[in-house]
Amino acid sequence: MQRFTLESRPIPPGLEYQVSDRGRNPATIQSWCYQCPQLRKIRYTYIDAGASAQILNSVIYPSHNYELPLLGIDFLSFGQVKNLIVMDFQPLFQDEAYLKKYIHPLQTLHDKYPDLAQGLEMKFYDANQYFSKYLLFAKTDAETVKTRVFEAFKDYLNLYWQMLVQAKPLSDQSDIQRIVKAQKDYDQYSADRDPASGLFSSYFGHQWSERFLHEFLFEDAVPLVANAAK
Numbered sequence: 001m002q003r004f005t006l007e008s009r010p011i012p013p014g015l016e017y018q019v020s021d022r023g024r025n026p027a028t029i030q031s032w033c034y035q036c037p038q039l040r041k042i043r044y045t046y047i048d049a050g051a052s053a054q055i056l057n058s059v060i061y062p063s064h065n066y067e068l069p070l071l072g073i074d075f076l077s078f079g080q081v082k083n084l085i086v087m088d089f090q091p092l093f094q095d096e097a098y099l100k101k102y103i104h105p106l107q108t109l110h111d112k113y114p115d116l117a118q119g120l121e122m123k124f125y126d127a128n129q130y131f132s133k134y135l136l137f138a139k140t141d142a143e144t145v146k147t148r149v150f151e152a153f154k155d156y157l158n159l160y161w162q163m164l165v166q167a168k169p170l171s172d173q174s175d176i177q178r179i180v181k182a183q184k185d186y187d188q189y190s191a192d193r194d195p196a197s198g199l200f201s202s203y204f205g206h207q208w209s210e211r212f213l214h215e216f217l218f219e220d221a222v223p224l225v226a227n228a229a230k
């Protein structure tokens with residue numbers, strides 16, 4: 001808010017807030033979404049299911065005239081014991097030149113948080129697509145969450161702002177179209193593999209979950225059923 005001229009970006013009716021009483025504890029899911037000239041979609045979702053689950057999920061999409069990675073955040077805590085921390089500059093491309101420019105600057109930060117960079121194996125996603133080798137990915141204890149995660153979050157966010165300030169906007173239409181497609185591909189990939197859809201469904205029902213996934217979280221993805229029908 002201090003750094004950018006943010007305005008609200010609309011969230012489709014019924015998706016910004018939902019309450020569930022299906023689980024062991026009542027659960028709420030709430031989302032916020034903003035935009036500014038440099039960042040076309042800044043979204044945050046908070047799931048509060050009391051002691052059962054505390055989740056913060058966020059993605060920042062740069063405007064299409066910036067080739068910058070997306071900033072992806074997924075902090076999950078289940079039953080106060082299983083704490084999963086994921087934070088990354090999510091690359092749109094994997095070629096050497098791109099990685100050198102946008103991912104290599106992360107290395108110092110990554111090396112500063114060895115306790116959060118555990119090199120865990122991914123089950124849902126392909127670690128070589130839309131993730132960088134300097135992601136923070138850890139299963140950790142509550143103490144580390146309190147003492148280390150907020151520091152790491154601030155560091156990653158600050159570097160992201162710095163990178164954005166230094167970035168040169170694209171002006172060539174074909175370069176911009178390449179970013180449009182890459183961000184859309186990211187939405188498709190993420191919607192197809194989202195590990196949270198089961199969790200959303202169990203709390204808020206299948207129909208609501210599908211809407212949330214395709215009309216808010218990854219709105220530029222085409223639902224699998226629509227793809228299959230083609």
Ligand SMILES: C=CC1=C(C)/C(=C/c2[nH]c(/C=C3N=C(/C=C4\NC(=O)C(C)=C4C=C)C(C)=C\3CCC(=O)O)c(CCC(=O)O)c2C)NC1=O
Pocket residue numbers: 045047055057058059071072073074076084086087088121122123124125126137194195196199217
């Ligand atoms: C509100 C939306 C939303 C929620 C609540 C969500 C939750 C979510 N993310 C998960 C894993 C994960 N989540 C991520 C990473 C990300 N995930 C992201 O949405 C982003 C932006 C990143 C990037 C940093 C990774 C890497 C895993 C582990 C998945 C794997 O093992 O393949 C899991 C599985 C946890 C488990 O192993 O039991 C859930 C339930 N994902 C969502 O999209």
